[in-house]
Amino acid sequence: MGMGTPRVYVTEISLPNMRGVIAVFTILSLSFGLTLQALLGSSFKWNELCLSYGVFSAVISISSLLLPETPYYVLIKSTQNEAEKVLKRFRGAEYNTRNEITEMMDFKATNNISGLTFGTQIKLFVTRAVCLPFWIVIGYSVVTQLSGTSIIFVWTVDFLQASKVSFDSGSAHFFMELVRLGMGVVSAILMYKIGRRPQALISSLGVTVMCFVLGFLLLYNHSVTIYPFICYLLYVTFSTLGYYTLPFVMMYELYPLQVRGVLGGLTNSIINFMVFGVNAAFPFFRDLVGHAYILISFAMASILGTVFLFFCLPETKDLTLQEIEEYFNDLRPTLVxxxxxxxxxxxxxxxxxxxxxxxxxxxxxxxxxxxxxxxxxxx
Structure with missing residues (x-):
């Protein structure tokens, strides 16, 4: 629940050219928290950390009560004037919101946007505008998990020890978290500059190469060396560019307004089940085939993922949420x-x-x- 809501919120309040950048900050926050936890965990007791996290969560909960609703939500539930007032709070008093609110109202009229019951929202799940983006995001998420993104992040020390890295495993793990945090910033910049599709393809190709290299290093290199650690750092670099960030950014861009919250929550649940499943299955396959062949299987999955992304992933950079939804509704012939x-x-x-x-x-x-x-x- 906590992971899904901020992503919906920032997607709906952002300008089109800044939406991807701002959405990445939810991923950066998660990366920063994991890095900080890895650092503090060696200095504080578990109950002390839990107490401090609880206090922080309470502050966040109280602060959230001060946040206004998104203009899209107000547009469904209330009037145009109320939606414009909320929009001005996000854009500033000097910003001319007339064009943006007019586009929103035209979109509401054209697509018959209104408040729906939960049952009516469920019925929308069989429409093209919902099914197509849902399966694109789920497909991207499956590729992400089969390419080892969560497995290598969770079982980092295990992989480092199996790779005979000439580096302390605990310190190497911390450096990998730092690289992931830094590449999250780079990912936000690239999303603003080059868009989603090129970034996704660079990520998938980079992960493919690194997994092949790591797999063959584990098969044929039997001495202690620094090279596997460098490859793991490059793996983290490429996976953070796309596999780790883009599925969560794009799902709320692609999903229609009226089911965005419900569908986003459902997708987050499915992804969490995927993460649980692959990590629970990893020890069995590790003992069955070994780390090297698991890494090679990650590379093969990433190759298939590259093909899938090339043909199925749309470019949403600089597009309004209305334009994206009209594309999936078949009201706009091309995603331009x-x-x-x-x-x-x-x-x-x-x-x-x-x-x-x-x-x-x-x-x-x-x-x-x-x-x-x-x-x-x-x-």
Missing amino acids: SQRSVIAAQRSQLLTQTLESNALRSRSTLDLTLSKAAGRKPLN
């Missing part, structure tokens, strides 16, 4: 930002205007020169 279309049309109109002005100026110049020379003007 309407702003980009309008900009192209304006550019074309400007070019035609400049060409027309240039032609008119040339005709005027020819007429003037012809009169000056006492000749008939040229057509």
Whole structure:
């Protein structure tokens, strides 16, 4: 419950160009908490840590009462004026919210957005606008787990010891957490610069290469060396770019407004069951085939994941939530930002205007020169 709600909230309050960046901060917060816990766990007793976490959670709970609802939620439950008031709280008093609220109202009218009962929301699960993004996110999550993202993060020390790393396993684990935290920041920057699809493909290809290299190192290298540790750091680097961050960012972008909360909670539950399942099964397969072949199987899964992402994952960078939902509703033929279309049309109109002005100026110049020379003007 605690992991799902912030992601829905930041998705619905963010501007399109900043939505991915802000959504990544929920992942960064999780990474920071894990890193801090790994650091503090060696210095404090368990009951002292639990007490401090409990106090912090209580402060967060009280602070959350001061947060306003999202404009999308208010739009469903109340009037346009109330939604605009809430939107101004997120955008600032000087920000012109008229265009944004108009788009939201048009979207509400076109798609018949209204408050639904839980039973009606369940019926929406069989529609194209819900099923298609749901299976894209679930497919991405399956690839993520089969590529070893959660297994290597949970069983880090076990993998490091099996790889004969010439580095203290506890310290190596802490450095890997630091790399994951740092790459979370890099992931947010890249999401703002290059978009989701390129980042997802870079991540999956990088994980594929690193898992193959690690698998063959474990098979053929029998001496203590630093190279496996470097490969694990690179694995963390590439997996954090996409596998670790993007499924949670994109699910709330792709899911329709009216079932976003319910479907997001369901997806989080399914992902948690996946994480539990693969980590519970890992010791059995480790004893059956060994670490090397498990890593090679991660690489094979990541190859299949790259193909899946290339053909199925849409690009949502700079798109409004309305545009994304209209695409899955089949109301928009291609997933291209309407702003980009309008900009192209304006550019074309400007070019035609400049060409027309240039032609008119040339005709005027020819007429003037012809009169000056006492000749008939040229057509």
